[in-house]
Amino acid sequence: MSQAPAPSGYLACGWNAGIKDHSLDFGCIHSSRPASAAAVFTRSHFPGNPVIVGREHIQDGKLQTIVVNSKNANVATGQAGLDLARNMCKWTGEALNVDPAMILPSSTGVIGRLPPADRLEAACRSLPDKLHSPDFNSFSRAIMTTDAFPKVRGYELHSGIAVLGMAKGAGMIEPNMATMLSYIVTDATMEAADLNRLLKFCVNRSFNRISVDSDTSTSDTVVIMANGAAGKPAFKFPVGLESLWSEQTLETILGDPLPQTGEKPDQVERSNPWPDHIGDEELEFVRAVLRTCIYLSREIVRDGEGASRFFEVLVVGARSQEAAYKVGRSLINSPLVKTAIHGSDPNWGRIIMAIGKVFDEAIRPDHVKIYAGDQLLFQGAGKDVHPDLEDLKAHFQQPEVKIKVDLDMGTRFERFWASDLTSDYVRLNADYTT
Amino acid sequence: MSQAPAPSGYLACGWNAGIKDHSLDFGCIHSSRPASAAAVFTRSHFPGNPVIVGREHIQDGKLQTIVVNSKNANVATGQAGLDLARNMCKWTGEALNVDPAMILPSSTGVIGRLPPADRLEAACRSLPDKLHSPDFNSFSRAIMTTDAFPKVRGYELHSGIAVLGMAKGAGMIEPNMATMLSYIVTDATMEAADLNRLLKFCVNRSFNRISVDSDTSTSDTVVIMANGAAGKPAFKFPVGLESLWSEQTLETILGDPLPQTGEKPDQVERSNPWPDHIGDEELEFVRAVLRTCIYLSREIVRDGEGASRFFEVLVVGARSQEAAYKVGRSLINSPLVKTAIHGSDPNWGRIIMAIGKVFDEAIRPDHVKIYAGDQLLFQGAGKDVHPDLEDLKAHFQQPEVKIKVDLDMGTRFERFWASDLTSDYVRLNADYTT
Numbered sequence: 001m002s003q004a005p006a007p008s009g010y011l012a013c014g015w016n017a018g019i020k021d022h023s024l025d026f027g028c029i030h031s032s033r034p035a036s037a038a039a040v041f042t043r044s045h046f047p048g049n050p051v052i053v054g055r056e057h058i059q060d061g062k063l064q065t066i067v068v069n070s071k072n073a074n075v076a077t078g079q080a081g082l083d084l085a086r087n088m089c090k091w092t093g094e095a096l097n098v099d100p101a102m103i104l105p106s107s108t109g110v111i112g113r114l115p116p117a118d119r120l121e122a123a124c125r126s127l128p129d130k131l132h133s134p135d136f137n138s139f140s141r142a143i144m145t146t147d148a149f150p151k152v153r154g155y156e157l158h159s160g161i162a163v164l165g166m167a168k169g170a171g172m173i174e175p176n177m178a179t180m181l182s183y184i185v186t187d188a189t190m191e192a193a194d195l196n197r198l199l200k201f202c203v204n205r206s207f208n209r210i211s212v213d214s215d216t217s218t219s220d221t222v223v224i225m226a227n228g229a230a231g232k233p234a235f236k237f238p239v240g241l242e243s244l245w246s247e248q249t250l251e252t253i254l255g256d257p258l259p260q261t262g263e264k265p266d267q268v269e270r271s272n273p274w275p276d277h278i279g280d281e282e283l284e285f286v287r288a289v290l291r292t293c294i295y296l297s298r299e300i301v302r303d304g305e306g307a308s309r310f311f312e313v314l315v316v317g318a319r320s321q322e323a324a325y326k327v328g329r330s331l332i333n334s335p336l337v338k339t340a341i342h343g344s345d346p347n348w349g350r351i352i353m354a355i356g357k358v359f360d361e362a363i364r365p366d367h368v369k370i371y372a373g374d375q376l377l378f379q380g381a382g383k384d385v386h387p388d389l390e391d392l393k394a395h396f397q398q399p400e401v402k403i404k405v406d407l408d409m410g411t412r413f414e415r416f417w418a419s420d421l422t423s424d425y426v427r428l429n430a431d432y433t434t
Numbered sequence: 435m436s437q438a439p440a441p442s443g444y445l446a447c448g449w450n451a452g453i454k455d456h457s458l459d460f461g462c463i464h465s466s467r468p469a470s471a472a473a474v475f476t477r478s479h480f481p482g483n484p485v486i487v488g489r490e491h492i493q494d495g496k497l498q499t500i501v502v503n504s505k506n507a508n509v510a511t512g513q514a515g516l517d518l519a520r521n522m523c524k525w526t527g528e529a530l531n532v533d534p535a536m537i538l539p540s541s542t543g544v545i546g547r548l549p550p551a552d553r554l555e556a557a558c559r560s561l562p563d564k565l566h567s568p569d570f571n572s573f574s575r576a577i578m579t580t581d582a583f584p585k586v587r588g589y590e591l592h593s594g595i596a597v598l599g600m601a602k603g604a605g606m607i608e609p610n611m612a613t614m615l616s617y618i619v620t621d622a623t624m625e626a627a628d629l630n631r632l633l634k635f636c637v638n639r640s641f642n643r644i645s646v647d648s649d650t651s652t653s654d655t656v657v658i659m660a661n662g663a664a665g666k667p668a669f670k671f672p673v674g675l676e677s678l679w680s681e682q683t684l685e686t687i688l689g690d691p692l693p694q695t696g697e698k699p700d701q702v703e704r705s706n707p708w709p710d711h712i713g714d715e716e717l718e719f720v721r722a723v724l725r726t727c728i729y730l731s732r733e734i735v736r737d738g739e740g741a742s743r744f745f746e747v748l749v750v751g752a753r754s755q756e757a758a759y760k761v762g763r764s765l766i767n768s769p770l771v772k773t774a775i776h777g778s779d780p781n782w783g784r785i786i787m788a789i790g791k792v793f794d795e796a797i798r799p800d801h802v803k804i805y806a807g808d809q810l811l812f813q814g815a816g817k818d819v820h821p822d823l824e825d826l827k828a829h830f831q832q833p834e835v836k837i838k839v840d841l842d843m844g845t846r847f848e849r850f851w852a853s854d855l856t857s858d859y860v861r862l863n864a865d866y867t868t
Contacts, residue, residue, distance in 0.1 A: 047790075075783065075786075112782065312525065339859075349652075356479040365479050365480050426857045428861060430777030
């Protein structure tokens with residue numbers, strides 16, 4: 001954390017506002033000037049009240065302040081809860097002299113109980129006293145529920161621009177669904193429309209490619225703010241860049257392995273199909289935001305409820321992005337695949353099963369190849385393979401398991417990260433009661 | 435079991451053929467004459483070799499014999515495995531003087547290992563010595579893997595026609611996916627095309643409406659044979675009857691509660707929209723087959739891996755069958771719903787979450803009502819409800835939990851049955867290794 005560079009022009013804080021107990025439960029990020037902003041929210045039909053308000057406030061692509069409480073999600077709390085989410089913005093706006101429509105509220109925690117309005121009001125009104133430094137450290141802890149550790153990632157670009165991301169993941173206060181909240185701030189300059197395309201591009205390669213348990217929270221939120229305080233020319237993220245996504249592009253953007261927190265990203269290597277009209281600095285910026293999102297996503301999985309093992313699924317050779325997506329999702333959400341990895345059980349038949357149940361995509365069973373690490377497990381339905389089960393078991397005992405599926409039908413691919421399914425997950429979600 | 439009437443004209447047997455250990459592992463059902471037949475198989479892209487052969491042999495709508503081994507699924511065993519599935523029919527045909535194309539093979543057990551051909555050949559060739567009575571009791575035990583109990587259900591109609599069903603469910607030999615096999619035999623007369631429609635009608639209201647863990651076996655098979663030995667006129671199941679399905683029809687067909695094994699079904703009550711050209715005897719027959727399928731399905735769930743609690747999900751008020759199906763599936767497969775029920779945790783927010791994540795169906799959040807048993811938990815996103823959590827906890831402690839979701843958008847509905855998610859499930863599937 002100490003190495004992560006704070007972007008210019010932001011203050012942040014986190015403290016205990018007494019929402020439920022004595023742990024940090026209230027935080028704020030505040031830009032000294034209005035910032036371009038974009039956000040992606042849960043697709044749930046029952047979004048939390050802060051999500052409803054946040055959707056309204058992000059419409060114009062401008063935010064100045066993010067205000068968050070943990071320990072109560074303010075979901076399924078009726079009209080009173082919706083009023084409260086709006087009031088959080090009103091109180092914060094009055095305290096910081098910011099238009100309430102420039103404020104995004106977030107809440108995470110138990111569902112179906114109205115949060116204590118008096119404590120939230122007192123917290124919002126005390127923000128001027130609390131916001132005196134870029135204390136992202138306290139903020140990243142205040143948004144945690146039962147996360148085991150805070151999740152922070154930052155990059156400083158060669159130009160001095162900084163990108164900093166923070167997230168919370170799969171934790172419970174009381175038995176409850178896990179909620180993913182993530183906030184990314186930068187002092188780069190970017191129009192809201194470009195920022196919006198960039199965020200979607202990155203989220204679809206990170207937060208939307210992970211699974212702890214296949215369930216979707218009512219409060220999931222990813223927000224990015226770019227306040228331009230570094231004083232650099234505006235970056236673009238042109239329409240259509242998204243569709244250039246390919247295996248080659250992934251490697252171009254990411255490099256491998258990911259650098260450590262605070263390290264400068266590797267020198268950019270240009271290669272097709274990354275278009276010429278994207279400058280080196282822009283590419284470096286995209287890369288920093290994408291790497292931040294991927295880092296935070298992987299940390300969320302690693303800290304998943306009851307998780308003991310982490311696995312990556314790479315689906316290649318798909319005829320469409322959607323086919324690769326569906327096959328990967330089937331694998332990372334299969335209880336039998338997840339339990340096999342938990343138990344280091346070299347039961348590769350379950351991987352075949354999980355591919356086999358993607359009914360609505362064409363699969364050529366005779367062409368599918370499956371690998372665990374470097375080991376070929378299966379090379380088509382009609383052909384014999386005799387994988388070394390001891391080798392496979394050893395691979396499944398690694399803290400990070402890699403499964404690759406080659407569908408041999410095209411060139412599209414998707415990469416996913418997931419946690420295993422453990423007795424601890426069941427205990428955490430079943431044996432504690434509300 | 436002793437009460438279940440055996441239909442005329444069938445022999446059955448089950449014994450230990452030494453496939454793996456000393457438990458019953460080989461069985462056969464044999465009709466004295468060719469029977470009309472229909473089957474539904476797994477939709478997996480990687481079907482087991484017996485499924486591949488079974489699909490070929492059911493094409494003409496005629497079967498005389500079903501031959502099954504447990505302890506080895508003969509899946510992902512290459513060309514040698516496919517040859518073996520064909521040879522099971524050849525050896526059985528030679529032994530019983532039946533055309534091999536009139537024989538349906540089934541196998542269940544471990545994946546990726548070739549079954550012992552010599553033992554299977556010896557077992558098939560000894561069938562004439564073993565098939566001397568309608569010993570469905572031994573057959574129903576020989577198809578078990580780690581099922582805790584055999585699953586058998588029979589009805590005798592007023593006309594003397596008998597319907598008898600047997601199934602195996604979620605068991606493991608070694609850590610492996612669960613496989614569902616089900617066989618229904620009757621001495622009614624029915625053309626194969628009618629039988630096929632009837633079977634699909636029933637399977638879509640029973641075996642296709644259950645979930646233990648959301649994974650789909652490579653070997654799932656449901657077969658029905660009707661040999662006409664009762665000497666009655668042929669029953670019809672007209673084209674289009676399926677689409678008359680509605681809530682009223684369900685109650686008309688089923689009655690409630692289900693009668694016990696061997697009991698005669700209740701007197702048929704005629705009501706719309708069951709069409710007039712379906713006679714009372716036909717309706718009684720459809721009802722017996724459907725009840726058999728529902729009974730066996732529920733028993734499979736009750737005997738699910740690690741299952742400690744059974745729950746029913748009824749989705750009503752849907753604008754289409756598909757919408758009702760998707761919402762119900764989301765609920766019965768949600769790990770957080772399943773663990774809440776396991777822990778008797780009155781965390782009704784998870785039910786909202788599971789409905790909320792059915793992204794590709796329109797839902798009116800303000801109109802959705804959710805009930806547990808008779809208790810209203812939720813009456814629309816904007817409205818307050820304060821369910822009695824103690825009452826809810828008490829309901830979740832019942833061996834059979836009932837959840838009802840009213841989407842308030844139409845008249846279609848679906849009913850599902852599922853087991854909870856337990857630490858025992860994880861242990862069974864993770865901690866034993868191959």
